[in-house]
């Protein structure tokens with residue numbers, strides 16, 4: 376059993392600090408075997424799904440075949456349409472559950488600019504009806520959040536966004552805004568400097584810190600995403616058990632980066648800009 380700590384959201388819900396992503400691997404549709412391995416062998420009990428990944432049925436089957444009790448897994452899924460009610464009802468059926476733990480609007484671009492408030496009100500209804508414990512957003516900019524907050528009775532619990540050193544120049548002000556409103560950050564793409572843009576200014580800094588902490592470079596990047604977002608949730612993935620164990624150890628065995636180390640990675644990151652997903656986040 377991993378002893379990952381929880382992050383407490385603004386509505387009181389506890390979320391395991393590290394989540395297993397099902398969105399960016401090659402096995403999108405056939406997530407079943409990977410989720411089974413991640414849950415049963417690496418003890419990753421927080422699974423991040425989305426309607427758009429087209430694999431919710433596989434994730435549901437994985438949990439069913441493992442005989443996982445509903446309370447023993449934290450399930451996030453995301454609305455991939457302009458109609459959160461219709462999307463969530465479909466997702467619940469595919470996942471084989473009555474309720475998800477966290478439901479997010481995947482992107483503000485799914486919704487007309489003028490309807491960001493209206494779609495948020497539907498999210499609030501879905502939470503009230505018990506179809507999801509917590510509600511949040513993904514890939515929302517400050518301006519999108521301001522629209523939501525104009526009408527919100529419930530403040531979004533999270534904003535799931537791309538966080539790694541090469542987007543920190545742009546992400547910094549959004550992270551600070553979310554912090555000021557009590558909206559937790561969920562970081563995706565945290566390993567991007569290492570695996571998607573190697574050879575840049577961040578690499579030598581991360582390598583040094585890894586040596587100082589007795590950690591791997593991947594572990595340093597996961598911790599950095601957690602710490603730069605003031606204790607946020609981090610999403611990663613792998614189909615290899617050994618890598619998942621290494622990722623978990625980042626949060627159970629490796630000590631925190633010092634403030635100076637966190638700052639050194641941030642400063643190196645600002646020397647280049649590489650966004651991997653969701654170009655609108657740079658607008």
Ligand SMILES: NC(=O)C1=CN([C@@H]2O[C@H](COP(=O)(O)OP(=O)(O)OC[C@H]3O[C@@H](n4cnc5c(N)ncnc54)[C@H](O)[C@@H]3O)[C@@H](O)[C@H]2O)C=CC1
Nearest residue numbers: 396397398399423513563564565566567593610611612613
């Ligand atoms: N809301 C959104 O728009 C988005 C959400 N996500 C969610 O976040 C999850 C994680 O995002 P990722 O970009 O996949 O995270 P990530 O930046 O941690 O990359 C994971 C990738 O790195 C590889 N990897 C893991 N450890 C490694 C190591 N030590 N050395 C080399 N390669 C390694 C894995 O095989 C995997 O392909 C997704 O699966 C998805 O659930 C991802 C992108 C967009």
Ligand SMILES: O=CCc1c[nH]c2ccccc12
Nearest residue numbers: 398399403425427428429652
């Ligand atoms: O969640 C963001 C990235 C992503 C990974 N797989 C898909 C499929 C469809 C839309 C977005 C994504």
